[in-house]
Amino acid sequence: MEKDWQPKILAFLCNWCSYAGADLAGTSRVQYSPNIRVIRVPCSGRINPLFILKALQSGVDGVLVSGCHPGDCHYLSGNYAGRRKSATLKRFLEFLGIEQGRVQFSWVSAAEGGKFSQVVDEVTRDIKRLGPLKKFKKSS
Amino acid sequence: MAMIQKKLREKTKELLAKKEVDLVIGFSDWTLPLRTTPIFIRTPEGAEHLVWNSFCENNLAAYLHKFSRLKVGVVVKGCDARSVVALNLEKRFPNHPPLLIGVVCQRLVDRKKVKKAVKGEILQAVEQGDLLLVKGENFEVSLKRDDFLYPSCQSCTHRTPHQAHILIGDPVEEVSLVETHPEVGEFERKSPEERWDFFEKETSRCLRCYACREACPMCYCGECFVDSSRPKWIEKSLSPSDLAFYHIVRAYHQTGRCSGCGACERACPMDIRLTYLTQKLNQEVKDLYGFETGIQPEAAPPLSTFDPEDQQGFIK
């Protein structure tokens, strides 16, 4: 592993909670790891497992999906539906041999700027420990 | 089995004679040993071509999409019937729900395994009780049928198609295996590195002929994600990454929908192990949501519903 290697982490944040949470972290000047690249999505239920796979294939080292807490979904139940997809996909990827921790999930509300930074730091730390993603990544 | 075949022909004849259905999809003998072929019967006389044996390996539910305008009777095994139930839940039969002619399955013989057990080309194979008599130009052996079952059949827990409208054969006592899917367990005991290597090695043989997709009754999307150009999810060449991508998504799209029939693996010309992937997903949905495909005709597919109390220990 290169000494100065820094992981690239793609974060899918729901528009209503986690993205606002990230915003809050920013305006509150809470520091967190600069390794994430954010894609705003309407809802964590919008995450098609293909997004996560495509991201891993295209060169990111880890993926974070974050949405509203259970019961808080702007669309009432989107995060519940998303939760089932997340649970099954996570288990399946680990079964295939993609290391545990490459794909992570969190609930972060609009008020949780602190939690957001903590989650990002944790995910970054986990993925740093795992090193660059080698499996599945497309070599070009 | 001969009894089943006889009854199957009688029933089919009757259904067609009374015009209860327009078409019966079943199995017939054809040119290769250890195989049968799907047959489409429209007249009562045609019923004579139906066969039932341990080589009826296709999941005929895959044809139902093609004949959605007709009243179709379809010969189903335990697993195939579950596929039909799952398709029905997905509202695939708005016009005529198919009539299920269920056959209690004795579990199927893995032709690839049999071929490996003998030297030379097999020209004839017949079943006699528990034995399988296999003949070639210079050999003749009898094999124990149960030693040559498909992996998906070895771990079968639903041989009787209880959902069928017509049931042929006596319901059997279903075995509850200690380890439901031995293949999955065997794979799980490996390290993550070994697991990925195995998966990649298997999928590296893939030709992208999509036989696994086409043989599966649940793969009915108008446009498969591999064929989509906007967005382009996946390249069409044979890079290991794209092959893995295809197989991950093909399997994952079966989550909560797969009956474990094994038709995908049997269709593969390159002998790629596939069923352990979907069996793992079956195990997951059973473990997480108590769901088994096609058992309860009313239960919503697990990924199209939720329970506020679903497990979420994995979420930060």
Added chain:
Amino acid sequence: MKNPYLPIPMILKKAQIETSDRLLRTLELGFKNKEDEESFRFIPGQFCELSILGKGEAPLGIASSPTEKGFLKFTVNKAGVVTTALHHIEEGSEIGIRGPLGNGYPINLFEGKNLLVIGGGFAFTTLRSLVAYFLHPEHRAKVKEITVIYGARMPGLLLYKDELLEWERRNDLKLVTTVDWEDKDWKGKVGLVPNVLEEIAPSSENTSAVICGPPIMIKFTFPKLMALRFPNERIFTSLERRMKCGIGKCGRCNIGHLYVCKDGPVFSYAQLSKLPKDY
């Protein structure tokens, strides 16, 4: 040996939106290399594979005439991945082309006869090439009367409007334009192409007909041509199919034993009537 799959580089000199729905853009491409320009010889009705690196290729009929030197013109309907990219590409950018491909219109067969050209919508591109070719002073004498019937759904959807105006003023060409729905400035006819054809009833005597347009237009125009006693051998059309190689290797575009890319895209109805209805 020449590699027929390698595109030659062209530069997008000028681009212009043609129609009010903004779905058709005309590209004027100049040759990047002099030797490519010299070796590029084509006849109206031929097509090229336009190539945008990273996106792929799309077959497009050549809309300019061989008599217009120094550039090639294509009109692109925004539909798929490549054509969308061709809509977004900026002037000055490089675009690859492979061609000229296909057989083109049977120019020699038209000589000494009247020419009836019937076009609909954006299928007018190669017809424009054909008409411009015969309007050129060098070639005008080769055919007798030229009649052009061109229809679109709305006036805004007609291609090459400036040129149509110019054609209208000429006396060596009879142009009839028609639309399904007129607007207040519309001076041409109102009605569907087959009906207009019936109305003006050009004589089939010593006349060749070329017809290009949406399948539905062709379907209804063809019987009218028959009624006017055009023989199958003198009715020509240009077909479209999904294509990849453009040189008769990759399969896919065949109709019977003929390949649309190599043996077509121009066929006479006499030819088509012998082929399976696979189009």
Added chain:
Amino acid sequence: MKLKLDKKNFEDFLKSLMEEYDLYAPVQPVEGVSVFKKIEQPSEVNLTQLVPQKPAKDIFFPQSEVMFCYEMAGKQSRMNSMEEIKRERILFGARPCDIEAISIIEKIFVGEEYTDVYFLEKRRKTTIIGLGCNHPLSTCFCSSAGGDPFLRAGSDLFFIDLGETYFVELLTEKGAALRKNRFFKEVDPNDLTLVKELEGKAFEKVGYSIPVEGIEKRLDLMTESSFWDRVHEKCIGCAVCTYLCPTCHCFDMVDEALNNKGQRVRNWDSCLFPIYSLETSGHNPRPTGRERTRQRLMHKFNYFPKNFGRVACVGCGRCILYCPVQFDIREALLYASAKRAKGLKRKFR
């Protein structure tokens, strides 16, 4: 020129070939699956499977092949064509059907007007060593399709398995380049008798039962036959038969690009996929399995013969062996043949 090779020297012989050539031969990645691949170790070569899943066309017309690479810099680009083959090749252990199929593909790829340089380059730089079929399978019908189990045409050298030794024939100039190989020995007159015997047996086994001759004319009358309404019913629309067919040559060309670098790749394609002929407008000239199956069979037995004077089928039997639903092309031909259609007892299924 006729020679022989002791089987005990077989691996050393292959090694000697690898000194000067890239060697391609059948290998088995897992038992029961065989493909042609570039050989790294002579021990990899495995000739046990008579018809490997992937035919030898893969060596000349690979399933996935980069045609050219490109790099974009602003509005300009640079292209680099990839057809050149640096080292001469030997294809070893291909069967006569596969070799004949290469000549069939050549008919369309090497044309008067356009030549597929990628195919031609590989074809020119490959010496083909064919291997006779002593024990054709029950699914083989090469003799009916214009070949035979020991057809030499297309091979530069031809091997026949005589048990302890291989009987070797040098057939072309390219093949003669190998005559000095140190492992080749003088042939015995007995060997020649043995070869005759093996050939006779194999010919008898394959027979001429499949009515390929005259099929073109017959199919001329069948373009709108009700035969097509039924024949496609069991086809599930995968590409096994077409991908594994040694004569099928359809391909797709796609761009694969990342940032400013990319490549144009050609991949095998199949007329049985709906997307194969689907147009951007949504119109599909071959909308159902009926038209697609008709295209597959007509192309092989009617369109191709019209253009090139020979059916595009060599009777290798792969499409029968590996079809997931046992679509049997022989039965389709029997059904379509005049003789069978008269007294048709067995319904096509």
